[in-house]
Amino acid sequence: MxxxxxxxxxxxxxxxxxxxxxxxxxxxVVEPAFWQGQPRxxxxxxxxxxxxxxxxxxxxxxxxxxxxxCTIALNPKxxxxxxxxxxxxxxxxxxxxxxxxxxxxxxxxDEQTEAEERFFAEQIELARRHKLPVLIHTPHRDKKxxxxxxxxxxxxxxxxxxxxxxxxxxxxxxPLVLETGCWRGHSIYPDTKMSEERMVLLLKQYGxxxxxxxxxxxxxxxxxxxxxxxxxxxxxxxxxxxEIETVLFANPIAFYAQSGRISLDELGSVRxxxxxxxxxxxxxxxxxxxxxx
Amino acid sequence: xSEPAKAEALRxxxxxxxxxxxxxxxxxxxxxxxxxxxxxxxxxxxxxxxELGAHGALDVPExxxxxxxxxxxxxxxxEALGHTPGAALALTQHLYRESDEAAQIDxxxxxxxxxxxAALKPLALEAGRTNSRxxxxxxxxxxxxPARYYTERExxxxxxxxxxxxxxxxxxxxxARRANAELARMCExxxxxxxxxxxxxxxxxxxxxxxxxxxxGEAMLARYAASGEPRQRRYxxxxxxxxAGTERAHH
Numbered sequence: 001m002x003x004x005x006x007x008x009x010x011x012x013x014x015x016x017x018x019x020x021x022x023x024x025x026x027x028x029v030v031e032p033a034f035w036q037g038q039p040r041x042x043x044x045x046x047x048x049x050x051x052x053x054x055x056x057x058x059x060x061x062x063x064x065x066x067x068x069x070c071t072i073a074l075n076p077k078x079x080x081x082x083x084x085x086x087x088x089x090x091x092x093x094x095x096x097x098x099x100x101x102x103x104x105x106x107x108x109x110d111e112q113t114e115a116e117e118r119f120f121a122e123q124i125e126l127a128r129r130h131k132l133p134v135l136i137h138t139p140h141r142d143k144k145x146x147x148x149x150x151x152x153x154x155x156x157x158x159x160x161x162x163x164x165x166x167x168x169x170x171x172x173x174x175p176l177v178l179e180t181g182c183w184r185g186h187s188i189y190p191d192t193k194m195s196e197e198r199m200v201l202l203l204k205q206y207g208x209x210x211x212x213x214x215x216x217x218x219x220x221x222x223x224x225x226x227x228x229x230x231x232x233x234x235x236x237x238x239x240x241x242x243e244i245e246t247v248l249f250a251n252p253i254a255f256y257a258q259s260g261r262i263s264l265d266e267l268g269s270v271r272x273x274x275x276x277x278x279x280x281x282x283x284x285x286x287x288x289x290x291x292x293x
Numbered sequence: 294x295s296e297p298a299k300a301e302a303l304r305x306x307x308x309x310x311x312x313x314x315x316x317x318x319x320x321x322x323x324x325x326x327x328x329x330x331x332x333x334x335x336x337x338x339x340x341x342x343x344e345l346g347a348h349g350a351l352d353v354p355e356x357x358x359x360x361x362x363x364x365x366x367x368x369x370x371x372e373a374l375g376h377t378p379g380a381a382l383a384l385t386q387h388l389y390r391e392s393d394e395a396a397q398i399d400x401x402x403x404x405x406x407x408x409x410x411a412a413l414k415p416l417a418l419e420a421g422r423t424n425s426r427x428x429x430x431x432x433x434x435x436x437x438x439p440a441r442y443y444t445e446r447e448x449x450x451x452x453x454x455x456x457x458x459x460x461x462x463x464x465x466x467x468x469a470r471r472a473n474a475e476l477a478r479m480c481e482x483x484x485x486x487x488x489x490x491x492x493x494x495x496x497x498x499x500x501x502x503x504x505x506x507x508x509x510g511e512a513m514l515a516r517y518a519a520s521g522e523p524r525q526r527r528y529x530x531x532x533x534x535x536x537a538g539t540e541r542a543h544h
Contacts, residue, residue: 037424041390077422111422111450141453144482171489172482198490 001245004267005227006030006252007135007167007187007214010057010068011049015283017217017224018064024228028067028267030256031057032106032135035077037219043087046074050095058100059278065292069262071105071135072096079110079119089122096130102256103127105135106167109146112139117153124157133163133258135185138173140193147173151180165212165255170194174202183255187216188226196226196233203234208243212252294355299406300371306353307364314365317345321369325376331384334373335391341366342395356406357435366396367403374409381409385416394425401431405438414442421451426458433465440467449476452501456483462497472504481510496524503532504539 003026010018010031021029031053040046053070061068072095074088095101104127109116127134136154139146147166154164161181168187169177177184186194186202199213215226223229227248234244249267256262274282274289294302308315321337345362352358359367370388374381389400401420404413417439420432432439433455439448448471455462462468480502487494499517502510514536517529 039419039422080418080422112446141450141457142479142482143486145479170486172486194490 001025001228001231001241002027002249002267003227003231004028004249004252005214005217005224006165006212006256007032007185007216008224009034009216009218010061011036011052012219013217013224015060015064018061018066021224022064022066024225026066026227028069028253028262029061030069030071030102030252032071032103032137033073034075034106034137034218039078039081041084043084043091046088047091050091054095054098054100056278056281059276060283063272063274063276063283065272067267069100069102069256071103072101073104073107073123073135074119075106076108076110076116076120076137076139079116080113082115085115085119089119089126092123092126093130096126096132099261101132102259102261103133103135103165104130105165106137107134108137108150109139112142112146112149117149120150121153121157124154124159127163128157128159131260133165133256134159136164136166136182138166138168140168143168143170144172144176147176151176151182154180154182163258167212167214168193168216171198171202174206178206183210183212183251185212185214187214188223188230189216190221190223196230199230200233200237200239203239203247204237208247208251210251210255211247212255213248214252296406296410297408299356300368300408303351303353303356303359303364303406304368304371306351307361307368310351311345311349311361314345314361317341317365318368321365322372325369325373330373330377330380331387334370334384334388337369338366338388338392338396338400341369341399363399363402366399367406370400370403371407374407378409381412382415385413386419389416389420394428397423397425397428398431401428402436404432405436405441410438411442417442418447421447421454426460429454429458430460434460435464435466437466440465440471445471445473445475449473449479452476453479453483456480456495456498456501459495462500468500469504472501474505474507477502477505477507477510481507481513484513494525496528499528499532503536506536 005026008029050072058068074085079085104123107120107123124134136150165183165185166177167185169184186199188194188196188199213227213230215224217224231244231248253264272290272292274284324337325333342362345365350358350360351364377384389397404410404417423429433451439451452465480498484494503514514529514533517525518533
């Protein structure tokens with residue numbers, strides 16, 4: 001069974017994670033641009049971070065047989081420093097033009113301020129101009145109202161809802177998105193937010209259409225194997241292999257394939273060659289390189 | 294007490310209580326006069342806990358209990374900002390961003406005392422977005438600043454984040470006074486979300502949710518007052534009693 005994790009912050013994960021993910025059947029990931037735990041204070045650090053997403057991190061993933069794609073945006077948690085946010089908006093287009101950048105994201109609300117709304121709306125517009133899909137982060141606090149307002153903004157913008165993935169949904173917010181044409185993303189965490197068991201209940205209740213599952217694993221307590229674990233939970237609950245593959249592989253790829261920069265064919269064709277270097281750097285520290293023929 | 298009066302009261306108490314602080318302040322003032330205010334302020338602020346930390350605490354009427362080091366930091370910050378009134382926000386933001394967690398905590402705690410407190414709201418909001426539970430607690434708990442200066446939306450999000458971080462919202466200054474229907478709505482949505490997820494609800498949520506509860510909130514309150522674990526019942530019943538008392542007072 002092949003898996004795809006469409007929302008995972010690999011910059012904060014180790015090579016052990018990559019190795020375990022590959023062993024568990026994950027063949028591709030999308031890493032969205034987000035904050036790093038404390039606010040950035042200059043546009044240069046955003047530029048360097050975006051460059052990492054399309055550069056070093058993509059290479060690091062490939063060394064373990066995983067295809068790495070990313071989304072680029074000014075995230076809601078850093079949208080309130082308006083002068084800095086404007087500088088970031090100005091550098092986004094040059095990253096959105098790159099290969100492997102499959103959407104504008106993560107965008108959305110954090111505390112539902114005016115500044116957040118401004119840059120949320122501007123980035124939906126940016127996505128339309130670049131003909132890219134949009135990844136929306138729904139806030140963790142005042143989530144229901146934040147989701148309602150996000151969907152309202154999507155409607156107002158006129159963007160095709162097929163191009164919009166609304167993420168971090170739960171029992172109270174999924175029904176809101178089901179009334180729209182947007183895709184439905186769920187982040188599976190240990191302890192908090194959504195679990196595999198609750199996810200399985202949602203899939204049983206609402207079906208698998210446009211349903212997407214991810215680990216959103218990052219620098220906090222999280223688990224980069226939540227996608228295969230959700231697969232196991234689905235299997236235990238009686239879902240067919242084809243349904244599991246639909247939710248945990250085909251759906252996320254189909255969504256992001258609308259960017260024209262990822263396809264079902266590409267996945268599974270990364271051959272590991274750990275002799276390769278990226279800007280003269282290797283992931284190895286004295287080990288013998290793995291080379292797949 | 295007005296802000297200038299508070300800073301003055303702290304300074305007077307500090308100078309009286311601690312010869313070390315008196316000497317430290319004199320040295321800090323001299324340093325501030327020598328160079329770029331931003332750089333010098335950070336230079337004197339950063340080592341304050343190491344230099345003064347061992348020397349006890351003060352109790353100041355209407356202001357509370359302060360360590361000598363935190364009080365000295367507050368006084369030197371207030372004086373530095375007094376010399377550069379037009380740049381007060383920029384200077385404080387710079388200091389905050391350059392500070393480690395412990396210094397950020399002292400800075401945030403001192404906000405309501407500063408003469409230019411009102412101008413520093415953007416910095417308070419920035420501190421509120423912190424990932425550090427300790428820095429957030431310094432802003433949200435035992436701190437009159439948010440209740441005094443925040444809009445309704447800003448105050449509500451502060452309270453909600455405190456609930457999310459499992460902080461005791463009984464210590465949010467001015468919560469009873471500033472509670473409102475929108476805050477109640479946010480809390481009621483949160484209760485629904487947690488119940489749908491099969492997860493527990495913070496027992497003290499009623500402090501924020503009860504005062505302006507909608508019909509939905511009243512039904513939740515009644516439910517939690519009647520069943521659920523003991524701490525939940527206690528908070529819910531107390532909230533109901535306060536509501537009944539308020540209604541009686543209005544009739």
